[in-house]
Amino acid sequence: MVNIFVITYSTYGHINKVAESVVTGLKKAGAVVSRYQIAETLSDEILAKMHAPPKPDLPVIQAKDLVEADAFLFGFPTRYGTTPAQVKAFFDSTGQLWTKQALAGKPAGFFFSTASQHGGQEVTVFSTLPILAHHGMIYVPFGYANAHLFDNSEVIGGSAWGAGTIANGDGSRQPSQKELEIAENQGENFAKVAAKLAA
Known part of the structure; x- marks a missing residue:
């Protein structure tokens, strides 16, 4: 069975x-899934002022851990159309793996969140692709594999680049049922592609 890491940063x-x-979909397709979070770089004092909730009880990923997985799905919010500083700091820590090309050939995909419909969901992934290219990793887009992506009757996050949600500027909007269905679909599809590549 393919071993997939789901690695997130969430404020x-x-x-x-x-x-x-996403994890539900991965498991539905028979993948072995491990969940990790990216280390926070903001102090507890700043997070308190931001009214950020406590972090989930998940292990913090270290660069050296990546070699254990067959594939990766990364989830994070956008910051002005690119990754948050915390995510960039994590990727910057993978230099030793890059020198050995230890992640070459491993598939990776993304899911994301923004404050608004036009807050950079697609460009956030696009701006991250050079990292995959330098590692020799294989980007697996979602495509238009879920009919909800054609639904213009309501606000729905996500695109051909991956599942997504729209949080509103104040974070008051939670992921909708349709967004969660898209995410599950992405997980299932990604696991099938990863299994083929691993074989």
């Missing part, structure tokens, strides 16, 4: 909620 919990559905 207010929206991404972790989406990750739960």
Whole structure:
């Protein structure tokens, strides 16, 4: 069975909620799933002022841990159309793996959240692809594999680049049922692709 790491950074919990559905889909397709979170770089004092909830009880991923997985799904919010500083710091710590090309050939995908419909969901992934390219990893997009992505009757996060949610500027909007269904679908599809590549 393919071993997939779901690695997230979430300030207010929206991404972790989406990750739960991603994991459901991965397991539905028979994958072995391990959940990790990326280390926080903000102090407890700053997080308190931001009214951020406590972090989930998940192990913090270290760069050296990545070699144990066959594939990865990364989830994080956007920061001005790119990754949060915490995620960039994590990727910056993978230099030793890069020198050995230890992650080459491993598939990876993304899911994300933004405050608004046009807050950079697609460009957040696009701006992260050079990291995969330098590691020799294989980007697996979601495509339009779920009919909800064609639904314009309501606000729905996600795109061909991956599942997503829209949180509102104040974080008041939680992932909708349709967004969670898209996330589960992405997990299931990704696991099938990862299994083929691992074989």
